[in-house]
Amino acid sequence: MSDGATKAPAKIRFQVVPMDALPSGRACRVDEMDGLIVASIGAKHGTPALCDELTLLHEALMAQGRWEQTPCSNTDRIDQPAEGLEMASIAWEQVSADVLPSNALAAPVEREGALVWLLNEQHASKQLCAEISDYGRRIGGDGLWRQHWPDA
Incomplete structure (x- = not known):
């Protein structure tokens, strides 16, 4: 039963931290x-602008x-560890700057069951993309966060 209150959307925030702040x-x-x-994100792996x-x-x-x-x-x-439920996939991939819209450092590509972030390779390391994609297998794959795809 709802009390009529609307829950505010969750927030996702990204920040650069010194490398010694990470494992x-x-x-x-x-x-x-x-x-x-x-x-x-460790300072060697991503930029504040990203x-x-x-x-x-x-x-x-x-x-x-x-x-x-x-x-x-x-x-x-x-x-x-990811349970392998594969409810949705979330991944980060490095791309060259010319693949992205002018002056963009990131762009989402989304369809039902999948969200891929294309990131300017000069602003995100391969290791960062791999680690965030691992988190994505847990977050989206196991349904910790759920996608609401519009009905056609």
Whole structure:
């Protein structure tokens, strides 16, 4: 039963952090709590401009209701191994700047069951893309976040 209140969309924020703020050998760390995911990206693996653009683009996806966080009572659930449910795929891929719209550092490509982020290779390392794609197997694949694809 609903009390009529509308829950605000969850937020996804990206930030650059010093390399020593991450576990040794890692490009990023993703922390989740109810209503928020924060992706901390090592300074050698991503740029502040990319983080700003990704935060803005994710705000639009959330505002459109395209993705929503499932209830998050366990703050370390994102760090558990993927269960392989394959509900949806989320991945990051490096591309050359000329593949993206003029002056864009990132662009989402989405269809039902999949979201691929194309990232300017000068602003995101291969290791970062691989690590975030691993998180995506857990986040989207196991339904921690659910896609709401518009009906045709």
